[in-house]
Amino acid sequence: MKSESIKAALLSVIIFLTFIGAWYIATLPRDNGPVSTADAEYAALMGKGAEKSGGFPAPGKVGQAFVEHLADPFYDKGPNDKGIGIQLAHSLGRVGLGFLLATLVAIPVGFAIGMSPLLFKAFNPFIQVLKPISPLAWMPLALYSLKDSSVSGIFVIFICSVWPMLINTAFGVASVRRDWINVARTLEVRPLRKAFLVILPAAAPTILTGMRISMGIAWLVIVAAEMLVGGTGIGYFVWNEWNNLALPNVIFAVVMIGVVGMLLDLAFGSLQKLVTYRE
Amino acid sequence: MSLHDPFDPNAAMSGCSCGRHASQTQHDIAAGAGVIDALNSRVIQTTVMRALFPKDAERRKFLSAVGASTAWAAISSLIPFGTLEAMAQEKGSLEKKDLKIGFIPITCASPLVMADPLGFYKKQGLNVTVIKTAGWALIRDKVINKEYDASHMLAPMPIAMSMGVGSNPMPINVATIQNINGQAITLHVKHKDKRDPKMWKGFKFAVPFEYSMHNFLLRYYVAEHGLDPDKDIQIRVVPPPEMVANLRAGNLDGYLGPDPFNQRAVFDEVGFIHILSKEIWDGHPCCSFGAPTAFVKENPNTFAALYRAVLTAAAMARDPKNRPIMAEVLAPANYLNQPKAVLEQVLTGKFADGLGNVRTVADRVDFDPFPWYSMAVWILTQMKRWGYIKGDVRYKDIAEQVYLVTDARKHMAEVGLAAPKENFRKIFVMGKEFDPAKPEPYLNSFAMKRT
Incomplete structure (x- = not known):
């Protein structure tokens, strides 16, 4: 078992190095031929010899972007230029708020739907229609009706992360083993007590799976929403660097989005382990 | 002006003249006494006298003994009334100090953006945040939602928004043109x-x-x-x-x-x-600096201060020798986020055209702020030409409602910019003359149109 994980780690490192190597070779500078001195002025205006964004950046350039941004993650040079740490904090704040609101709605409603087959049938068509709508499709509607861009961003997070949680909660609650509910009934447990002490622990693993899926979606959505609304956040950072065609910074941001997404997922993974039980 | 002179030995300073308010200041506010400046200076003088003579009887004794004018001279030699008044006046007259202004990261936005790093807003006592925005539709929505107090807008946007074309109608005013050509x-x-x-x-x-x-x-x-x-x-x-x-x-x-x-x-x-x-229309407007009419009406002094700040920046931007500095100021990520070499070519007019030539066009972009009514009328003719608006258009009325020519002229004089005396002028687009007094015949002269 132990030797296998070492082997896997080794393989991961090899894959990574091969990838970087291939990238390095693919982006080796090509010789553009000597620039004649006659149009030296033109060449100077075209930025020949200067650093610029031509082609895909080499790994060295991207590495440099990593070092620069991570060396000073919390700088604040005005409303439109902040460090990566501040941008990520803004994004996480938005995701956290939208996700919290979604949890507050999805879990009680999911509980109610799960306990009553009638409600489940009644709500199902609406959930099925609303679930697949892209977050960005909500954006113009939210901006128009909520009249506030930051509230709209949070609303979009909310509306996209509410469905998986709702469905999973309802499913988890509905599929609690009949025996346990029957035992509770025999012991004349009051409904509230039954909900919190029998059904909730039994459905918790399924509910947390829903929350984990929702968090993944929320993190996907925030980047797109911030690119649209702008202002602050990692999505805005990507957009701002794209305007400048500064690909090393964009690649850096993409990796950061991946890392933060993974950390969020790991956090929910360990929460899930806490509530898992064996029958 | 019912605030009592604190240098009058016969006047009581506690309470007010009608006796129903705790202080004279409150009385004045309740009575809606205007003339803010005079009131301000009285309030300052009263405050100072009250601090020097906590007991009213002592103040009266002192004033009767030495005489009001001697007292005034003695005290004002110690206390800078003039400075205090100036400070209070600034505070009292700006209705709103913390402002949000949206912009799109393009050189057209130069005057209103550079006014921030160069401190022109601060000089007017304003605390302005300039916010980079992802696109024009978002600028429109954020202005309508009042997230922005004023904004960088395309010259036709305030006209379309005021008319309710492409959005709910919301009256917007054009304070200045940001740039011509460019x-x-x-x-x-x-x-x-x-x-x-x-x-x-x-x-x-x-x-x-x-x-x-x-x-x-x-x-x-x-x-x-x-x-x-x-x-x-x-x-x-x-x-x-x-x-x-x-x-x-x-x-x-x-x-x-x-x-x-x-x-x-x-x-x-x-x-x-x-x-x-x-090369299509030399001197065409591109972007403007606009604000909702409601904001202009509710915050006249703030709006005037904004006007002065942006016009000061425009005056600086018009001078060719400032253009390299502008490229430097605007290049950082907080503003345009572009290589300085690119901005310099745009602003100085000496540029590579991508075909192997170096061209020098000094007025490739200029920052003439004057919002000609004729510009608005031309825009309206084209909106009608391509079917964005239909029916009878009251060209002149709309132009006069949206473009603030008179205010622009007044504030341009304040910052030392020469403004034209007339409001309309003839325009030449690709050699064809446009007379702003005859928009309909102009529109009908085009073979290709949607009317």
């Missing part, structure tokens, strides 16, 4: 041999917004060359910052876009400058 038609490098617009059939072009000079100028230009802008070419709306990326991706064949994105396409070797927009 746009270009950029084509993909693969079209170097297609310099004749007649060869552009099927091209995909981008403009920044429907209600933009870019849209109207591009339509005008291709129509003059016999192409129908709705049938022979495709015109898409793409936010300016995304134009170069789309051109590189081959998503677009060209665009009539704002700088620095024309020069950026050349710099990145993905496009070349076909013509500058000044």
